[in-house]
Amino acid sequence: MSGVLWQMVDHRFTKAHASEYLDGELSPPERERVERHTSVCPKCRALLASLRRMIETLPTLAAQPRPSVEAGVLARLRRDG
Ligand SMILES: [Zn+2]
Structure with a gap:
C-alpha cells in the first residue's frame, strides 16, 4: 500500500478514535498511530x-x-401523562 493510502486509513482511524485518544482509552500502539498521524495532518x-x-x-x-x-x-x- 502506498504512503498516501496509509495516511487515508490513519486519517479515518484518528477521526473515529479522537475522543478515546483524549480520554486515554487507546492502547499504546493506537495512541502512537494517532500521534504519528496528527503530526502530518x-x-x-x-x-x-x-x-x-x-x-x-x-x-x-x-x-x-x-x-x-x-x-x-x-x-x-x-x-x-
Ligand atoms: Zn487526518
Whole structure:
C-alpha cells in the first residue's frame, strides 16, 4: 500500500478514535498511530484541539448527559401523562 493510502486509513482511524485518544482509552500502539498521524495532518490536529477545548470547557458534560431542553420535555411529559 502506498504512503498516501496509509495516511487515508490513519486519517479515518484518528477521526473515529479522537475522543478515546483524549480520554486515554487507546492502547499504546493506537495512541502512537494517532500521534504519528496528527503530526502530518493539520485537519486531525485541529480536530483534536477543538475536542480537547470542548472537554476542558465542559468538564461536567459527562456527569450531566441530559441537556436542559430534554429535561424540560421529560418534565412536561410526566406532568401531562
Ligand atoms: Zn487526518
